[in-house]
Amino acid sequence: MERELTPRSSISRRRFLGTAGVTTMVLASPPAFAEATAEPSSLPKENVRLSVNGRQHALDLDPRTTLLDTLREHLALTGTKKGCDQGQCGACTIIVNGQRINSCLTLAVMHDGDEITTIEGLVEDGDLHPMQAAFVRHDGLQCGYCTPGQICSAVALLAEHRAGWPSHVTADGATRPALSDAEIAERMSGNICRCSAYPNIVAAIRDVNEGGRG
Numbered sequence: 001m002e003r004e005l006t007p008r009s010s011i012s013r014r015r016f017l018g019t020a021g022v023t024t025m026v027l028a029s030p031p032a033f034a035e036a037t038a039e040p041s042s043l044p045k046e047n048v049r050l051s052v053n054g055r056q057h058a059l060d061l062d063p064r065t066t067l068l069d070t071l072r073e074h075l076a077l078t079g080t081k082k083g084c085d086q087g088q089c090g091a092c093t094i095i096v097n098g099q100r101i102n103s104c105l106t107l108a109v110m111h112d113g114d115e116i117t118t119i120e121g122l123v124e125d126g127d128l129h130p131m132q133a134a135f136v137r138h139d140g141l142q143c144g145y146c147t148p149g150q151i152c153s154a155v156a157l158l159a160e161h162r163a164g165w166p167s168h169v170t171a172d173g174a175t176r177p178a179l180s181d182a183e184i185a186e187r188m189s190g191n192i193c194r195c196s197a198y199p200n201i202v203a204a205i206r207d208v209n210e211g212g213r214g
Helices: 008-028 030-037 067-074 132-136 147-162 181-187 198-209
Strands: 047-053 055-061 093-096 100-102 115-117
Touching: 030 047, 030 147, 047 067, 055 067, 055 132, 067 093, 067 100, 093 147, 147 198
Parallel strands: 047 115
Antiparallel strands: 047 055, 093 100, 093 115
Protein backbone atom coordinates (compact mmCIF):
# COMPACT_ATOMS: atom_id res chain seq x y z
CA MET A 1 0.00 0.00 0.00
CA GLU A 2 1.48 3.28 -1.05
CA ARG A 3 1.65 6.11 1.51
CA GLU A 4 0.50 9.57 0.35
CA LEU A 5 3.31 12.09 0.65
CA THR A 6 2.86 15.74 1.52
CA PRO A 7 4.28 17.98 -1.22
CA ARG A 8 7.59 19.61 -0.25
CA SER A 9 6.31 23.03 -1.31
CA SER A 10 3.43 22.77 1.20
CA ILE A 11 5.79 21.96 4.07
CA SER A 12 8.03 24.88 3.17
CA ARG A 13 5.05 27.20 3.10
CA ARG A 14 3.83 26.05 6.53
CA ARG A 15 7.28 26.49 8.03
CA PHE A 16 7.62 29.94 6.49
CA LEU A 17 4.26 31.11 7.80
CA GLY A 18 4.96 29.70 11.23
CA THR A 19 8.36 31.36 11.43
CA ALA A 20 7.02 34.66 10.18
CA GLY A 21 4.24 34.59 12.78
CA VAL A 22 6.66 33.99 15.64
CA THR A 23 8.99 36.70 14.37
CA THR A 24 6.15 39.21 14.15
CA MET A 25 5.06 38.45 17.72
CA VAL A 26 8.61 38.90 19.02
CA LEU A 27 9.18 42.17 17.19
CA ALA A 28 5.80 43.54 18.26
CA SER A 29 6.32 42.73 21.94
CA PRO A 30 6.52 45.82 24.23
CA PRO A 31 10.17 45.33 25.33
CA ALA A 32 11.41 45.04 21.75
CA PHE A 33 9.32 48.02 20.61
CA ALA A 34 10.52 50.15 23.51
CA GLU A 35 14.14 49.30 22.79
CA ALA A 36 13.74 50.12 19.09
CA THR A 37 12.19 53.55 19.76
CA ALA A 38 14.37 54.58 22.70
CA GLU A 39 15.93 58.04 22.46
CA PRO A 40 19.73 58.15 22.23
CA SER A 41 21.43 58.75 25.54
CA SER A 42 21.79 62.42 26.38
CA LEU A 43 25.19 64.09 26.46
CA PRO A 44 26.40 66.71 28.94
CA LYS A 45 25.50 70.23 27.86
CA GLU A 46 28.21 72.49 26.48
CA ASN A 47 28.37 76.18 27.24
CA VAL A 48 28.69 78.04 23.93
CA ARG A 49 29.21 81.76 23.43
CA LEU A 50 27.83 82.95 20.12
CA SER A 51 28.04 86.43 18.63
CA VAL A 52 25.00 86.73 16.38
CA ASN A 53 24.13 89.95 14.58
CA GLY A 54 26.29 91.92 16.99
CA ARG A 55 24.70 90.46 20.15
CA GLN A 56 26.37 88.04 22.56
CA HIS A 57 24.58 84.86 23.62
CA ALA A 58 25.69 82.29 26.21
CA LEU A 59 23.87 79.01 25.66
CA ASP A 60 23.96 75.57 27.24
CA LEU A 61 23.53 73.22 24.28
CA ASP A 62 23.61 69.56 23.47
CA PRO A 63 26.94 69.32 21.58
CA ARG A 64 25.09 67.67 18.68
CA THR A 65 22.92 70.75 18.05
CA THR A 66 23.46 72.24 14.62
CA LEU A 67 24.04 75.93 14.20
CA LEU A 68 20.82 76.10 12.18
CA ASP A 69 18.72 74.61 14.98
CA THR A 70 20.45 76.85 17.50
CA LEU A 71 19.49 79.96 15.54
CA ARG A 72 15.91 78.86 14.98
CA GLU A 73 15.03 76.99 18.16
CA HIS A 74 17.18 78.69 20.81
CA LEU A 75 17.52 82.26 19.52
CA ALA A 76 14.20 82.55 17.63
CA LEU A 77 15.99 83.78 14.49
CA THR A 78 13.66 82.00 12.12
CA GLY A 79 14.65 83.98 9.05
CA THR A 80 17.26 81.29 8.40
CA LYS A 81 15.27 78.47 6.82
CA LYS A 82 15.55 74.72 7.14
CA GLY A 83 15.12 73.20 3.69
CA CYS A 84 16.82 69.93 2.83
CA ASP A 85 18.86 69.81 6.09
CA GLN A 86 21.62 68.16 4.03
CA GLY A 87 23.55 71.13 2.66
CA GLN A 88 22.11 70.85 -0.84
CA CYS A 89 19.54 73.65 -1.14
CA GLY A 90 21.25 76.65 0.48
CA ALA A 91 18.13 77.88 2.29
CA CYS A 92 20.06 77.92 5.58
CA THR A 93 22.98 80.00 4.28
CA ILE A 94 24.37 82.50 6.78
CA ILE A 95 27.62 84.48 7.02
CA VAL A 96 30.26 83.44 9.55
CA ASN A 97 33.42 85.54 9.89
CA GLY A 98 32.64 87.08 6.51
CA GLN A 99 32.17 83.80 4.66
CA ARG A 100 28.93 82.06 3.73
CA ILE A 101 28.23 78.60 5.09
CA ASN A 102 25.36 76.13 5.25
CA SER A 103 24.32 76.31 8.89
CA CYS A 104 22.67 72.88 8.75
CA LEU A 105 26.05 71.21 8.19
CA THR A 106 27.91 72.61 11.18
CA LEU A 107 27.55 72.33 14.95
CA ALA A 108 27.01 75.34 17.17
CA VAL A 109 29.88 74.32 19.45
CA MET A 110 32.26 74.77 16.50
CA HIS A 111 31.51 78.50 16.34
CA ASP A 112 32.20 79.66 19.87
CA GLY A 113 33.34 83.28 19.53
CA ASP A 114 32.73 83.52 15.77
CA GLU A 115 30.95 86.52 14.24
CA ILE A 116 27.67 85.24 12.81
CA THR A 117 25.32 87.24 10.60
CA THR A 118 21.84 86.07 9.64
CA ILE A 119 19.29 87.69 7.36
CA GLU A 120 17.95 89.64 10.36
CA GLY A 121 21.38 91.14 10.97
CA LEU A 122 21.67 92.70 7.51
CA VAL A 123 19.13 95.40 8.38
CA GLU A 124 20.76 98.55 9.76
CA ASP A 125 18.78 101.09 11.80
CA GLY A 126 15.57 99.82 10.27
CA ASP A 127 16.82 100.20 6.70
CA LEU A 128 17.10 97.26 4.33
CA HIS A 129 20.53 96.16 3.26
CA PRO A 130 21.19 97.19 -0.38
CA MET A 131 20.97 93.54 -1.41
CA GLN A 132 17.61 93.12 0.30
CA ALA A 133 16.33 96.25 -1.40
CA ALA A 134 17.62 95.04 -4.78
CA PHE A 135 15.83 91.70 -4.40
CA VAL A 136 12.60 93.59 -3.79
CA ARG A 137 13.25 96.00 -6.65
CA HIS A 138 14.00 93.22 -9.15
CA ASP A 139 11.39 90.73 -7.90
CA GLY A 140 14.14 88.28 -7.01
CA LEU A 141 11.72 86.11 -5.09
CA GLN A 142 8.35 84.42 -5.36
CA CYS A 143 7.44 82.14 -2.46
CA GLY A 144 10.33 83.67 -0.49
CA TYR A 145 11.42 80.52 1.34
CA CYS A 146 14.90 80.43 -0.17
CA THR A 147 15.30 84.21 -0.18
CA PRO A 148 17.13 84.70 3.16
CA GLY A 149 19.77 82.18 2.10
CA GLN A 150 19.96 83.69 -1.38
CA ILE A 151 20.53 87.18 0.01
CA CYS A 152 23.14 86.12 2.56
CA SER A 153 24.94 84.18 -0.15
CA ALA A 154 24.79 87.15 -2.53
CA VAL A 155 26.22 89.54 0.08
CA ALA A 156 29.13 87.19 0.74
CA LEU A 157 29.55 86.60 -3.00
CA LEU A 158 30.27 90.28 -3.63
CA ALA A 159 32.84 90.31 -0.80
CA GLU A 160 34.53 87.23 -2.28
CA HIS A 161 34.59 88.83 -5.71
CA ARG A 162 36.08 92.07 -4.35
CA ALA A 163 38.76 89.98 -2.66
CA GLY A 164 39.65 88.48 -6.06
CA TRP A 165 38.50 84.93 -5.40
CA PRO A 166 38.09 83.01 -8.69
CA SER A 167 35.23 80.64 -9.44
CA HIS A 168 35.03 77.47 -11.50
CA VAL A 169 34.19 79.48 -14.64
CA THR A 170 36.89 82.11 -14.16
CA ALA A 171 39.17 81.99 -17.19
CA ASP A 172 42.24 83.43 -15.50
CA GLY A 173 42.57 82.78 -11.79
CA ALA A 174 45.41 85.27 -11.51
CA THR A 175 43.21 88.30 -12.17
CA ARG A 176 39.91 89.35 -10.68
CA PRO A 177 37.15 88.42 -13.14
CA ALA A 178 34.36 90.70 -14.26
CA LEU A 179 31.16 89.77 -12.47
CA SER A 180 29.32 88.45 -15.51
CA ASP A 181 26.03 86.61 -15.44
CA ALA A 182 27.95 83.35 -15.80
CA GLU A 183 30.14 84.23 -12.83
CA ILE A 184 27.12 85.08 -10.69
CA ALA A 185 25.28 81.91 -11.71
CA GLU A 186 28.30 79.76 -10.85
CA ARG A 187 28.92 81.48 -7.54
CA MET A 188 25.24 81.20 -6.57
CA SER A 189 24.86 77.61 -7.72
CA GLY A 190 24.66 76.35 -4.13
CA ASN A 191 21.40 78.22 -3.58
CA ILE A 192 18.36 76.58 -5.15
CA CYS A 193 15.16 78.46 -6.03
CA ARG A 194 12.25 76.13 -6.77
CA CYS A 195 10.28 79.11 -8.09
CA SER A 196 13.07 79.66 -10.68
CA ALA A 197 13.53 83.37 -10.01
CA TYR A 198 17.15 83.07 -11.13
CA PRO A 199 17.19 85.82 -13.83
CA ASN A 200 15.85 88.35 -11.34
CA ILE A 201 18.27 87.20 -8.64
CA VAL A 202 21.17 87.71 -11.04
CA ALA A 203 19.82 91.15 -11.96
CA ALA A 204 19.61 92.13 -8.28
CA ILE A 205 23.20 91.07 -7.62
CA ARG A 206 24.47 92.93 -10.70
CA ASP A 207 22.56 96.02 -9.59
CA VAL A 208 24.24 96.10 -6.18
CA ASN A 209 27.63 95.33 -7.66
CA GLU A 210 27.28 98.24 -10.04
CA GLY A 211 26.28 100.63 -7.27
CA GLY A 212 22.53 100.52 -7.74
CA ARG A 213 20.02 102.21 -5.48
CA GLY A 214 19.35 100.85 -2.00
